[in-house]
């Protein structure tokens with residue numbers, strides 16, 4: 001079985017879906033059909049694995065929720081994800097979202113493993129379904145995420 005060996009916590013931290021995520025990342029970097037959705041992949045995995053209370057984890061969670069919100073609810077183009085993240089990091093001030101959804105709640109939804117399980121023709125649909133589910137898990141904090149987003153992009 002895969003060990004929890006990656007200190008980074010984003011890529012290999014989850015024994016249940018970390019390996020599937022790494023596989024999807026490699027495909028996403030190399031496949032021009034998948035590449036436009038790359039940020040959706042990264043954001044979905046990140047918000048399903050929010051990490052600890054350190055400033056780096058807190059910032060990563062916050063900006064990934066913010067871009068997911070823009071993609072899912074405001075029709076933003078996922079290809080602009082990296083630029084959006086840069087702006088958000090420079091402008092926003094984040095606080096911990098309290099409470100986090102329970103890990104069990106986060107993992108009762110679609111995961112990277114479900115996305116890795118479908119063939120290329122279903123990838124986009126399944127990826128966005130996953131994104132919608134993990135965004136939904138943070139429902140309690142949607143208002144805060146919208147406020148951060150408005151503040152950082154205004």
Ligand SMILES: [Zn+2]
Pocket residue numbers: 014015016017018048049107111
């Ligand atoms: Zn996981």
